Amino acid sequence: MRTVNPEVHAARRAEIVAAAAIEFAANGVEGTSTAAVCRRAGIGSGTLFHYFGTKQELFRAIFADDLPRITELSAAATAEADPDAGVQMITDHLIAEVADPLSPGLTSAALLQVNRDPQLAAVLTETDDLIRRALTALLRRSARKPGRSLPFRPAPTARWIQSVIDAAHLSESSNRRRTTSELRTIVGWLTGHHPL
Secondary structure (H helix, E strand, O other): OOOOOHHHHHHHHHHHHHHHHHHHHHHOOOOOOHHHHHHHHOOOHHHHHHHOOOHHHHHHHHHHOOHHHHHHHHHHHHOOOOHHHHHHHHHHHHHHHHHOOOHHHHHHHHHHHOOOOHHHHHHHHHHHHHHHHHHHHHHHHHHOOOOOOOOOOHHHHHHHHHHHHHHHOOOOOOOHHHHHHHHHHHHHHHOOOOOO
16 A cells, blocks of 8 residues: 655645635635646646545645644743734734735625625634634633723724634725735734824
8 A cells, every 4th residue: 555645645636726715816716626726736637536526625734734824823922921912923824814815806706705605704713713712712812901991891802803804805005015004004003003
């Protein structure tokens, strides 16, 4: 029996997911063919279906593969001695994703698929919940700092941070750097650091 090198297997899988993300961002799930993904990844269809049984499973992997990173990030952020540093760790990660040129296309595709794919919906919900719980816990600690005043209670503040950043994924702005700068200003106000 041929043995599989786990590192090689994981690297090839990651290459396929990265290639698929480009195609899905440009064409959506319905408009993307498995043949296009294979061409971009430089593989045959047999290899693709060895890793992913369906096109929907492949699309879902783009978001599911981020869950371990979000789990690790949330744990590291909430372990920070300074809650402001923890909040910044999370918001820096979220805002950096907005700057990704694939972001608008992938977000649009996910919005179309989420009501058709309960497993995708579960992945996105779990991701949002992880981030919201971590932000809420950190903001509760931040709110206790002398002189700190949040515009809302910690839980609604966490929700607004997520909502504003999520909305920015669909922005048609040609200047993503300016968009991310403006997001940092809004987050700064929401976390009580400076006025708008």
